[in-house]
Amino acid sequence: MLKMTDVSKVFRTELVETHALSDFSLTIDEGEFVTITGPSGCGKTTFLNIAGLLETHTSGEYLLDGTDVLSLNDYQRAKLRNQKIGFIFQSFNLMPDLNLFDNIDVPLRYRGMKSAERKERIEAALESVGLLARKKHVPSQLSGGQQQRIAIARALVGEPLFLLADEPTGNLDSNTAQGVLELLQEINEAGTTIIMVTHDQELASRSKRNIHILDGRISSPALTTVSSEPQAAAASI
Amino acid sequence: MIEAGPILRAMTRNKLGVILITLQIAFTMTVVINAIFIINERSSLMARPSGLDEANMFYISSVGFGDDYNGPVTVADDLAMLRQLPGVENATVTNAIPVSGSGSNSGVRLSDDESAAAAFAAYYRVDEQAIDTMDLDLIAGRNFNTGDIQWREPGQDLLRQELVISRALGERLFPDRPLNDVLGETIYIAGLQPQTVIGVVNQLQGPWPTNSMVELSMLQPMPSVGGRSTYLIRTEPGERDRLMAEVEEMLVSTNENRIVRGLMSLEQTREESYRIDSAMSTVLWVVISTLIFITCMGIVGLAVFGINRRRKQIGTRRALGATRSEILSYFMTENFLVTAIGVFLGAVLTIGFSIVLTSSFNMPTMAWYYTPIGMLALIVIGQIAVLGPSSGAARTEPAIATRSV
Numbered sequence: 269m270l271k272m273t274d275v276s277k278v279f280r281t282e283l284v285e286t287h288a289l290s291d292f293s294l295t296i297d298e299g300e301f302v303t304i305t306g307p308s309g310c311g312k313t314t315f316l317n318i319a320g321l322l323e324t325h326t327s328g329e330y331l332l333d334g335t336d337v338l339s340l341n342d343y344q345r346a347k348l349r350n351q352k353i354g355f356i357f358q359s360f361n362l363m364p365d366l367n368l369f370d371n372i373d374v375p376l377r378y379r380g381m382k383s384a385e386r387k388e389r390i391e392a393a394l395e396s397v398g399l400l401a402r403k404k405h406v407p408s409q410l411s412g413g414q415q416q417r418i419a420i421a422r423a424l425v426g427e428p429l430f431l432l433a434d435e436p437t438g439n440l441d442s443n444t445a446q447g448v449l450e451l452l453q454e455i456n457e458a459g460t461t462i463i464m465v466t467h468d469q470e471l472a473s474r475s476k477r478n479i480h481i482l483d484g485r486i487s488s489p490a491l492t493t494v495s496s497e498p499q500a501a502a503a504s505i
Numbered sequence: 506m507i508e509a510g511p512i513l514r515a516m517t518r519n520k521l522g523v524i525l526i527t528l529q530i531a532f533t534m535t536v537v538i539n540a541i542f543i544i545n546e547r548s549s550l551m552a553r554p555s556g557l558d559e560a561n562m563f564y565i566s567s568v569g570f571g572d573d574y575n576g577p578v579t580v581a582d583d584l585a586m587l588r589q590l591p592g593v594e595n596a597t598v599t600n601a602i603p604v605s606g607s608g609s610n611s612g613v614r615l616s617d618d619e620s621a622a623a624a625f626a627a628y629y630r631v632d633e634q635a636i637d638t639m640d641l642d643l644i645a646g647r648n649f650n651t652g653d654i655q656w657r658e659p660g661q662d663l664l665r666q667e668l669v670i671s672r673a674l675g676e677r678l679f680p681d682r683p684l685n686d687v688l689g690e691t692i693y694i695a696g697l698q699p700q701t702v703i704g705v706v707n708q709l710q711g712p713w714p715t716n717s718m719v720e721l722s723m724l725q726p727m728p729s730v731g732g733r734s735t736y737l738i739r740t741e742p743g744e745r746d747r748l749m750a751e752v753e754e755m756l757v758s759t760n761e762n763r764i765v766r767g768l769m770s771l772e773q774t775r776e777e778s779y780r781i782d783s784a785m786s787t788v789l790w791v792v793i794s795t796l797i798f799i800t801c802m803g804i805v806g807l808a809v810f811g812i813n814r815r816r817k818q819i820g821t822r823r824a825l826g827a828t829r830s831e832i833l834s835y836f837m838t839e840n841f842l843v844t845a846i847g848v849f850l851g852a853v854l855t856i857g858f859s860i861v862l863t864s865s866f867n868m869p870t871m872a873w874y875y876t877p878i879g880m881l882a883l884i885v886i887g888q889i890a891v892l893g894p895s896s897g898a899a900r901t902e903p904a905i906a907t908r909s910v
Contacts, residue, residue: 320824321903322902343830349826361821367514375825375826378828
């Protein structure tokens with residue numbers, strides 16, 4: 269589903285050249301729940317941006333659902349993002365001026381979907397996160413946890429190939445974070461692949477596989493560290 | 506327009522900026538459209554033909570003094586010399602010049618009593634060469650002949666009874682009658698014998714261009730040969746400017762008992778007569794340009810502020826699958842909606858203001874198409890104004906969505 273081979277990302281300025289990712293190889297299969305961990309500045313966000321087609325990599329090969337994304341232009345990348353990837357951001361990134369219904373509607377509109385189908389999907393997504401009754405509310409009327417549930421609903425509504433979650437509990441208290449994590453696990457158990465970037469070891473321990481990045485390279489075996497027992501995986505980090 | 510619904514709902518949560526820019530657009534539209542209407546009205550007034558071959562005409566006055574000055578002889582000699590000058594088509598003597606702002610008029614009656622005048626018309630007292638000199642289009646009847654002309658000294662009674670009138674005066678005095686039927690009709694002018702219409706010219710404006718009765722005029726065959734005589738001269742094309750200097754010099758040198766003054770082309774006269782209208786149009790254009798510029802700046806300012814405030818939202822939209830053209834379209838649509846609300850409000854104000862101008866200042870009613878054209882123009886201007894900021898927004902990278910600041 270997602271296969272990176274020797275992917276590198278170099279940021280260049282006039283004075284300095286920074287290797288954010290080096291020879292990064294990773295394969296993620298359908299149905300996995302993978303966490304990406306590592307210290308600040310190790311390249312987690314760069315990985316997430318490349319995996320989510322938000323940035324292009326400098327060299328190497330990245331196949332997303334069989335498509336070599338390096339050859340795609342900006343328009344094609346946008347369309348591929350819209351159809352294949354659901355994003356969950358640390359600070360939710362909801363549109364404060366739009367109500368919840370319109371927020372979840374955003375990716376569907378860019379897909380050019382008919383109004384009736386969009387409405388059906390949005391209400392189903394709201395129902396799945398338990399906030400259908402508040403569809404006319406704006407984000408500021410919700411708690412942080414509720415806002416993240418709306419962000420998850422927005423990520424899921426397009427039925428993407430996988431979810432990319434960037435520190436999804438980073439702005440939440442521990443109780444709320446627990447609820448969000450359980451929701452993500454339910455989603456994964458229902459068959460959706462999840463790739464989650466986090467610095468929270470507790471969260472990482474709940475995933476089926478953890479990839480640890482250090483200085484732009486994978487420091488734990490990316491293709492083999494699979495654990496059926498979350499606690500055992502956590503112990504290996 | 507796919508985003509129109511969410512954009513409108515979002516606008517209701519950020520009312521102040523939208524309301525202010527909407528009011529600015531509405532105010533601009535009201536002022537601009539009414540100002541353009543006024544300019545166009547003035548321009549069409551200024552563009553009206555006088556009926557004369559203005560491009561090739563000029564005039565000059567001769568004012569005699571002293572006992573040795575013989576008016577009738579001087580005028581006859583001057584006209585003879587003028588008509589023989591190479592490059593001169595014809596010349597006449599007249600008491601007034603069309604569109605000059607200075608002349609005479611009289612009430613015209615259809616019966617010999619004290620009833621109210623049927624019209625007030627400017628009159629030109631000229632000789633039989635006037636129609637040719639002015640290059641007027643005689644559309645009915647005949648010109649004066651030499652025998653019709655009464656060369657008149659100051660204080661002498663006016664005896665002649667023939668009259669050539671403008672088409673507009675004929676239509677005013679005898680509505681719904683063919684112009685040929687007007688010939689032979691008698692009209693009454695205070696202090697004169699009953700006058701008989703012998704001819705009709707297509708157009709001859711009076712001396713007062715802003716007067717609503719400017720098209721009502723008549724030619725009387727009674728040129729004055731008193732102290733002051735004004736010669737109106739038509740030249741061959743391209744000869745006017747040369748002849749203006751030559752004629753002035755000739756008149757000065759041929760008679761010591763007079764002063765020659767007031768040399769001016771009809772084009773200069775028209776320009777001077779319409780100077781206030783022309784200046785008003787210029788001022789209104791400055792007002793229009795300033796208002797449109799300020800409104801454009803307001804639109805750009807609101808757009809730039811909105812874009813900078815929502816930079817992360819734009820990145821998020823890009824991350825969620827918006828293409829650059831969809832981001833561009835989003836902000837163009839947003840601007841379109843703001844401008845559309847403004848121009849609809851402006852349309853109501855424009856029509857209301859126009860009604861006030863019409864009823865309070867006796868202005869003509871504004872044509873219906875001014876408002877829709879103004880609405881369309883402002884929408885287009887608004888879209889052009891916001892194109893730059895929107896294009897900038899469209900270049901926002903999707904990776905902004907994952908940045909923490």
